[in-house]
Amino acid sequence: MMHILDEIRERFGAEWQNEQRPDLLQIGVQAKTIVPLLTWLKAHTPFVQLTHLSAVDWIEDGEFQLTYLLTDPKAHVSLMVCTRIDREQAEAESIHALWPQAVTYEQEINEMFGIHFPGSPRQGVPFILEGWNDIPPMRRDFDTVAYMNSHHPSRPGREHTDPRAYIGKVFGERGYLHDDD
Amino acid sequence: MPLGIKIAWSFLGVLVAIAYGLVIAGIIRKVMARIQGRIGPPVWQQFIDLGKVIFQRTATRHGWMFYLAPIFRAGGGIGLYLLIPVVIGVPALSNFSFNGDLLLVMYFIFFGSLGMALGAADSGHPHSPIGISRGLSQMTAYELPFALAMVALAAQVHSFSIHDIIMAQQGGILHWNLFANPLAAIAAFIAFLGMNMYAPFNIVGAPQEIPVGPPTEYNSIFLSLMMSGRAILAVAKIVLYMDLFLGGAHSILAAFVKTIIIYFWSVFVGAVFPRFRTEQAVRFFLGWPTVAGIAGVLLVLIR
Amino acid sequence: MDNKPKSTLPVLVEPPKGAQPHGPLGHGYFLGETKRQQALPMRESLAKIKNWFRANSLWVMAYGTGCGGIELRPLTTARFDFERFGMAMRPTPRQSNVIIISGYLAVKSLKRVIRAYEQMPSPKWVVGLGSCTINGGMYWDSYNTINRLDLYVPVDIYIAGCMPRPEALLAGFGELMKMIKRGEANGWNHYLENFDWYKENQKKVINDWNMPDYNW
Numbered sequence: 001m002m003h004i005l006d007e008i009r010e011r012f013g014a015e016w017q018n019e020q021r022p023d024l025l026q027i028g029v030q031a032k033t034i035v036p037l038l039t040w041l042k043a044h045t046p047f048v049q050l051t052h053l054s055a056v057d058w059i060e061d062g063e064f065q066l067t068y069l070l071t072d073p074k075a076h077v078s079l080m081v082c083t084r085i086d087r088e089q090a091e092a093e094s095i096h097a098l099w100p101q102a103v104t105y106e107q108e109i110n111e112m113f114g115i116h117f118p119g120s121p122r123q124g125v126p127f128i129l130e131g132w133n134d135i136p137p138m139r140r141d142f143d144t145v146a147y148m149n150s151h152h153p154s155r156p157g158r159e160h161t162d163p164r165a166y167i168g169k170v171f172g173e174r175g176y177l178h179d180d181d
Numbered sequence: 182m183p184l185g186i187k188i189a190w191s192f193l194g195v196l197v198a199i200a201y202g203l204v205i206a207g208i209i210r211k212v213m214a215r216i217q218g219r220i221g222p223p224v225w226q227q228f229i230d231l232g233k234v235i236f237q238r239t240a241t242r243h244g245w246m247f248y249l250a251p252i253f254r255a256g257g258g259i260g261l262y263l264l265i266p267v268v269i270g271v272p273a274l275s276n277f278s279f280n281g282d283l284l285l286v287m288y289f290i291f292f293g294s295l296g297m298a299l300g301a302a303d304s305g306h307p308h309s310p311i312g313i314s315r316g317l318s319q320m321t322a323y324e325l326p327f328a329l330a331m332v333a334l335a336a337q338v339h340s341f342s343i344h345d346i347i348m349a350q351q352g353g354i355l356h357w358n359l360f361a362n363p364l365a366a367i368a369a370f371i372a373f374l375g376m377n378m379y380a381p382f383n384i385v386g387a388p389q390e391i392p393v394g395p396p397t398e399y400n401s402i403f404l405s406l407m408m409s410g411r412a413i414l415a416v417a418k419i420v421l422y423m424d425l426f427l428g429g430a431h432s433i434l435a436a437f438v439k440t441i442i443i444y445f446w447s448v449f450v451g452a453v454f455p456r457f458r459t460e461q462a463v464r465f466f467l468g469w470p471t472v473a474g475i476a477g478v479l480l481v482l483i484r
Numbered sequence: 485m486d487n488k489p490k491s492t493l494p495v496l497v498e499p500p501k502g503a504q505p506h507g508p509l510g511h512g513y514f515l516g517e518t519k520r521q522q523a524l525p526m527r528e529s530l531a532k533i534k535n536w537f538r539a540n541s542l543w544v545m546a547y548g549t550g551c552g553g554i555e556l557r558p559l560t561t562a563r564f565d566f567e568r569f570g571m572a573m574r575p576t577p578r579q580s581n582v583i584i585i586s587g588y589l590a591v592k593s594l595k596r597v598i599r600a601y602e603q604m605p606s607p608k609w610v611v612g613l614g615s616c617t618i619n620g621g622m623y624w625d626s627y628n629t630i631n632r633l634d635l636y637v638p639v640d641i642y643i644a645g646c647m648p649r650p651e652a653l654l655a656g657f658g659e660l661m662k663m664i665k666r667g668e669a670n671g672w673n674h675y676l677e678n679f680d681w682y683k684e685n686q687k688k689v690i691n692d693w694n695m696p697d698y699n700w
Binding site for chain 3: 222229230232241306398
Binding site for chain 3: 128129130131132133137142144145147148151152153154155158
């Protein structure tokens with residue numbers, strides 16, 4: 001299946017490529033080639049099914065990574081098409097014209113990461129959160145502990161223990177119980 | 182017997198019928214639980230439920246039809262029960278049978294459902310009209326074999342009086358309409374499955390689809406009226422079937438045994454079958470049960 | 485998504501202590517202790533009878549909010565069978581007496597829980613199931629789950645554990661029945677007496693409050 005990665009690199013230009021497993025290929029491309037690339041993949045290759053669309057926050061690089069997971073349903077081979085977009089101007093091209101189910105993924109990513117997909121329907125419509133008025137919660141600069149302490153206070157008397165120290169105290173240095181114990 | 186005493190006895194009879202209906206409902210819950218390998222609630226659980234429901238306060242406000250529907254339901258059950266003689270020869274339990282009551286009984290069986298339809302439409306919950314529309318389509322379907330069976334019996338006896346039909350069956354088990362006109366009996370007893378709303382015809386309440394169906398919004402005293410209405414309607418139906426097909430009853434014990442047998446016909450069928458879809462149920466009733474009903478009428482006409 | 489200003493910090497006040505006197509055995513507002521009824525000679529015995537009926541016919545709202553919902557299903561099956569105690573699942577709040585908050589409660593679910601709870605006819609009880617309802621449990625620092633259930637709805641009994649097994653649930657229900665018979669399960673009175681306090685807390689976490697203040 002490696003030949004398809006080579007063909008993508010020749011046609012669209014890839015930044016990196018990887019064969020993680022025989023049935024899982026990865027390729028990183030420029031953001032502007034995403035729509036032509038996916039259109040070509042859907043029209044001319046067996047990768048016709050959009051299985052997943054997810055985002056990762058690379059806050060150190062100041063970038064978001066978008067991962068389009070395509071699947072060849074006959075050969076059961078998946079292809080991860082990865083791209084990086086700027087974290088400040090978080091905008092990506094919508095692929096809802098290729099796969100209608102992408103609307104839901106883009107809606108969720110828009111809500112959880114604040115990435116905007118111009119032209120995609122239901123952008124900004126609440127999907128999981130209701131009445132959220134903070135920065136999108138899946139961004140890594142969102143401090144969940146501070147948010148919880150300020151919005152949902154704990155009952156007095158909650159104790160915190162360091163898990164490693166506690167397990168060592170209870171189960172000994174080995175850190176787990178064995179059948180022989 | 183003076184009319185006043187008759188009315189008093191009938192009032193008592195209605196209370197006994199409600200209690201009997203609640204007891205058999207409790208027995209059914211126990212039987213279902215044992216079939217599923219559970220211990221099950223006590224037999225008197227229905228009484229506890231009824232009491233608890235009465236002791237609840239309600240603040241639900243919908244329209245006037247919402248309040249009237251449980252009254253229609255209970256009134257339909259009580260009216261049906263009062264028309265059917267329970268035990269022959271015991272004046273207190275022979276109720277208000279008169280010439281031509283079979284027609285009125287056929288109407289009263291469906292009266293409660295129609296009232297329920299109006300009330301459910303007023304409650305505003307989407308599950309209620311869905312359940313009602315499913316129930317009414319099923320009702321239209323099982324009414325056909327049921328009505329054909331009634332016509333066959335009436336043509337056989339040349340009378341629309343339940344009392345006459347009972348009297349024509351006296352003189353031995355083989356004179357019962359169950360054996361005298363088996364085709365009509367088959368049609369009627371299959372229609373009975375649909376009437377009792379147990380599986381495979383429990384498409385009105387349909388637990389996994391429209392959780393409780395029509396009574397979704399009813400609580401408190403309305404629900405208690407509907408529970409007692411359902412209980413007395415069940416009793417009235419099995420007493421009607423006993424009168425029409427099992428030769429009536431001359432003692433309370435015989436009435437008890439015969440009604441239990443008739444009711445458990447639908448319970449045992451319900452315990453082992455899954456549910457039909459609505460259109461499947463309609464097709465089923467309009468299929469060979471209707472053919473059996475027509476054949477029952479023809480059997481009478483040929484003889 | 486635009487970044488709106490953060491909501492103000494909630495200032496939680498303890499619920500007012502010293503609730504107003506109830507009728508005998510937990511009878512409160514919805515049972516209407518009028519002057520005439522207070523003068524009845526049998527009112528204590530009648531209350532006991534009513535509470536016995538209520539305790540032996542608990543209808544549970546079939547609504548699972550979190551992972552604890554998976555522990556409710558075995559209760560209806562042959563192994564644990566809570567129907568022998570007269571309990572049953574009702575799919576509609578109008579016919580339920582008990583609502584079980586089964587585990588973590590997202591703010592979005594809290595809105596539905598409040599709606600369902602207020603639609604239930606009194607008397608009604610709330611069972612907090614699992615550590616999440618007590619103090620957030622393992623989801624204490626999640627961005628969208630509440631930490632303390634009793635700030636928003638009155639909880640009559642907690643069943644601790646993560647998750648409590650069905651045996652623990654049955655034990656909790658048994659304890660709830662005893663409390664009802666003794667007239668101690670009074671959360672629904674507490675809710676009505678401190679209605680403003682509960683509403684204030686609810687509106688602090690539910691930002692898009694698009695329902696009436698009380699759901700009839």
